[in-house]
Amino acid sequence: MTGNDELRDRFASAFMHNYGVPPVALARGEGCAVWDVDGRRYLDLIGGIAVSSLGHGHPALVEAVSRQVATLAHTSNLFLHEQEVLLAERLRTLLREPARVFLANSGTEANEAALKIAIKYGRTHGRGYMVAAENGFHGRTLGALSLTGKQSIRDQFGPFPLDVRFVPYGDADALKNAVTDDCAAVFLEPTQGEAGVVPPPEGYFRAAREICSATGALLVADEIQSAIGRTGHWFAHQAEEVVPDIVTLAKGLGGGMPIGACIGLGEAGEVFAKGDHGSTFGGNPVSCAAALAVLGTIERDGLLGNAVRVGALLSEGIAAVRHPLLKGVRGRGLWLAAVLTVPRSAQVQAAAQEAGFLVNALQPDAVRLAPPLVITESDARVFLDALPGILEAADA
Structure with a gap:
């Protein structure tokens, strides 16, 4: 049994049923990356549902919280x-x-x-x-x-x-x-x-x-x-x-x-x-x-501009992908949905996770991306390069 399996089993025993059992047990994060309890790395493209504005472990956030909780x-x-x-x-x-x-x-x-x-x-x-x-x-x-x-x-x-x-x-x-x-x-x-x-x-x-x-x-x-x-x-x-x-x-x-x-x-x-x-x-x-x-x-750090710049890169990159499962993209900045031709968002989420990316099956035909505002163009290109393979795996 993996660390993920063991912690998911404990979660299932201890918690009410309203969340089901989440698919990954996360242990730590740094920047736009997170690692699960088995040490596997993922690029976080959901940011705690548009919450982790500065990513994970940002020095400014760590310092402010640490100073205040001690005061x-x-x-x-x-x-x-x-x-x-x-x-x-x-x-x-x-x-x-x-x-x-x-x-x-x-x-x-x-x-x-x-x-x-x-x-x-x-x-x-x-x-x-x-x-x-x-x-x-x-x-x-x-x-x-x-x-x-x-x-x-x-x-x-x-x-x-x-x-x-x-x-x-x-x-x-x-x-x-x-x-x-x-x-x-x-x-x-x-x-x-x-x-x-x-x-x-x-x-x-x-x-x-x-x-x-x-x-x-x-x-x-x-x-x-x-x-x-x-x-x-x-x-x-x-x-x-x-x-x-x-x-x-x-x-x-x-x-x-x-x-x-x-x-x-x-x-x-x-x-x-x-x-x-x-x-x-x-x-x-x-x-x-x-x-x-x-x-x-x-x-x-000019993160409003970064949201526009990297958001446009992601939006244009997703729109450029030609795959029968992908209909298009909508949204603005770093708040996007990849829109599917059929209701297979859960399969896209699972395929993305297997490829090392965390996304959100928001609706049956829509996959949400809301990464930290600190995401880089390099991070975005890594995901875009992997997207055709993710769609292919989800469509199998």
């Missing part, structure tokens, strides 16, 4: 500390808009905070329902799940207490018809992540902004996956020159440490009063120090 590891929300203030100030600067920040521990918690803001805003202004997109994903807690338009993970936990109306993603006319003066908020991803890295038509997010402005509904941009340089911008909505009312963040913000943020811009930032919301661990000093290290390193 002050936790305060709760009964006290404040400088790291959380610095982070909130930094996020406001990157947004380039007046805003107020709530720090949480995850993406679903960030969206829960946004939902509570929307509910209170709606009650204050006599508005009763929300609008979200079909196939959208906003989290698995019951509030966030009520906004998630993915029936396979939603239906068994309903009915939900909130009135949420779903519209086809990318259809501006359907959105306009759904959003009236009675709508409190519209929740949208700039690109749908869990649906298969599906971008909307050109101008869709601008249309959403115009619709919300005309009706008085809040526009909530769920940037859990898309922000912090993933698409080559600090926030994906900035590429559309759109200013949302609320932005939610997590994943890449902490570079591997758990942190989320709900940012209210303008009036939305003033909705919460004392006692309206809270989190014991939200704004944890260690996670805030990690986030500051991530943001500082992305800026200092």
Whole structure:
């Protein structure tokens, strides 16, 4: 029995069944590479689901976390500390808009905070329902799940207490018809992540902004996956020159440490009063120090440009592959999906793993790539050279 087999068996005995049993037991990482417990090396092209912005073991992250945990590891929300203030100030600067920040521990918690803001805003202004997109994903807690338009993970936990109306993603006319003066908020991803890295038509997010402005509904941009340089911008909505009312963040913000943020811009930032919301661990000093290290390193090392450059190399390289299993590629920056002609993504993931690459079978016909922002052109070319063989093995 290999080390992987032994640890997978122990996992299967100890954990609930919600994850199944993951295929690889990882032991360590360095840069964009990880090694399993048997010593096999893989190029990490999923980055902990768009989380490991600086890769693995980055000196800036190690130093920031080590220093902070040795200084002050936790305060709760009964006290404040400088790291959380610095982070909130930094996020406001990157947004380039007046805003107020709530720090949480995850993406679903960030969206829960946004939902509570929307509910209170709606009650204050006599508005009763929300609008979200079909196939959208906003989290698995019951509030966030009520906004998630993915029936396979939603239906068994309903009915939900909130009135949420779903519209086809990318259809501006359907959105306009759904959003009236009675709508409190519209929740949208700039690109749908869990649906298969599906971008909307050109101008869709601008249309959403115009619709919300005309009706008085809040526009909530769920940037859990898309922000912090993933698409080559600090926030994906900035590429559309759109200013949302609320932005939610997590994943890449902490570079591997758990942190989320709900940012209210303008009036939305003033909705919460004392006692309206809270989190014991939200704004944890260690996670805030990690986030500051991530943001500082992305800026200092030009990783926004690297996301654009290496992302284009990957996108163009995948598009150039001629294989009957490969239909094309979609996405932006270092957030891509290789789209298949038939539902064989699980086989592609397994073949890639066998070849030494970690990718994600996101949908039956879509394989996600979300590597660390520090990935090099050389790393990308190694994968592209191997891709035809991976597809051939998956199609056998």
